[in-house]
Amino acid sequence: MTSENLLVEQRIREYESRLKHLDEMIEKAAAGVGEAQPHDEIKAKLKQIRKERDKLESHYEQMKLTPGENWEVEEIEKSGPMGIWDVLAQDLEHLLKHLKL
Numbered sequence: 594m595t596s597e598n599l600l601v602e603q604r605i606r607e608y609e610s611r612l613k614h615l616d617e618m619i620e621k622a623a624a625g626v627g628e629a630q631p632h633d634e635i636k637a638k639l640k641q642i643r644k645e646r647d648k649l650e651s652h653y654e655q656m657k658l659t660p661g662e663n664w665e666v667e668e669i670e671k672s673g674p675m676g677i678w679d680v681l682a683q684d685l686e687h688l689l690k691h692l693k694l
Contacts, residue, residue, distance in 0.1 A: 608653045611678045618685040625692035
């Protein structure tokens with residue numbers, strides 16, 4: 594297996610892990626919104642986060658289907674969606690803190 598293929602597999606595992614973490618935080622936030630007095634702003638933010646999460650999943654699914662030999666090293670080394678994941682995670686953590694969960 595080439596080093597590029599190893600990098601692709603590593604990146605895919607990172608995406609899987611981050612996607613799972615986002616899903617867990619989204620579930621927790623959604624449960625907290627359900628228990629707290631509903632706030633339109635919080636519901637809107639959670640809806641926006643879910644939409645961004647779905648975009649990331651789409652990118653991830655496309656990435657999984659791309660053969661490793663078609664990847665360029667530059668693409669693998671870029672942060673790409675990882676930066677977006679970090680922002681979404683921060684948004685969710687802030688939301689959870691606001692909901693005191």
